[in-house]
Amino acid sequence: DIQMTQSPSSLSTSIGDRVTITCRASQNIRTFLNWYQQKPGKAPKLLIYAASNLHSGVPSRFSGSGSGTDFTLTISSLQPEDFATYYCQQSYNTPPWTFGLGTKVEIK
Amino acid sequence: QVQLVESGGGLVKPGGSLRLSCAASGFSFRDYYMSWIRQAPERGLEWVSYISRSGDTIYYADSVKGRFIISRDNAKNSLYLQMGSLRAEDTAIYYCARGGCRGGSCYLDAWGQGTLVTVSS
Numbered sequence: 001d002i003q004m005t006q007s008p009s010s011l012s013t014s015i016g017d018r019v020t021i022t023c024r025a026s027q028n029i030r031t032f033l034n035w036y037q038q039k040p041g042k043a044p045k046l047l048i049y050a051a052s053n054l055h056s057g058v059p060s061r062f063s064g065s066g067s068g069t070d071f072t073l074t075i076s077s078l079q080p081e082d083f084a085t086y087y088c089q090q091s092y093n094t095p096p097w098t099f100g101l102g103t104k105v106e107i108k
Numbered sequence: 109q110v111q112l113v114e115s116g117g118g119l120v121k122p123g124g125s126l127r128l129s130c131a132a133s134g135f136s137f138r139d140y141y142m143s144w145i146r147q148a149p150e151r152g153l154e155w156v157s158y159i160s161r162s163g164d165t166i167y168y169a170d171s172v173k174g175r176f177i178i179s180r181d182n183a184k185n186s187l188y189l190q191m192g193s194l195r196a197e198d199t200a201i202y203y204c205a206r207g208g209c210r211g212g213s214c215y216l217d218a219w220g221q222g223t224l225v226t227v228s229s
Contacts, residue, residue, distance in 0.1 A: 001170070043221055095155065095158045
């Protein structure tokens with residue numbers, strides 16, 4: 001199975017900061033990479049699909065990039081509602097479609 | 109609007125069985141593949157199973173293969189997960205999620221609120 005490694009596992013940051021989260025796949029997954037946001041006690045929500053495509057309704061301060069094995073989720077200017085845990089997920093070929101372990105974004 | 113509502117969770121003893129359901133509304137259920145994803149307490153997300161639109165293609169995570177069965181009833185707009193031989197490590201919130209694909213890339217674009225399964229004696 002394809003393994004997904006996210007870094008960092010957590011970060012402390014401030015409102016207005018630029019935040020970058022990375023995700024590395026254990027093999028080439030082209031651009032079959034999605035990002036999700038999960039707030040405490042809530043279900044995950046899709047942010048980015050196919051590495052760089054913003055899901056409907058997601059603010060433009062979120063962006064994704066990368067291909068092959070290395071991917072990045074960027075939040076250009078962190079807002080209060082962005083404090084959450086972020087997961088990458090690969091959807092290369094047939095399932096299993098594995099998730100990364102998550103990155104928790106906390107208030108400094 | 110798109111809505112997914114899971115039910116059927118609860119407390120079950122090790123070795124026991126449970127059937128989860130997911131009722132879909134607000135979209136054409138038969139036109140989407142569906143998945144189950146779980147999240148153990150204070151842990152990350154784990155993809156569990158996938159079922160195609162017609163139900164003829166199914167996949168499972170190795171951790172549940174041979175113990176869980178995914179199914180769907182398109183006439184009832186419902187997704188199911190029959191869980192057997194349950195273990196303590198199956199304790200988790202179970203989410204059903206709708207799958208979408210665009211340009212060959214697939215993703216989970218709608219999730220239910222989850223149902224908690226606790227396996228304990």
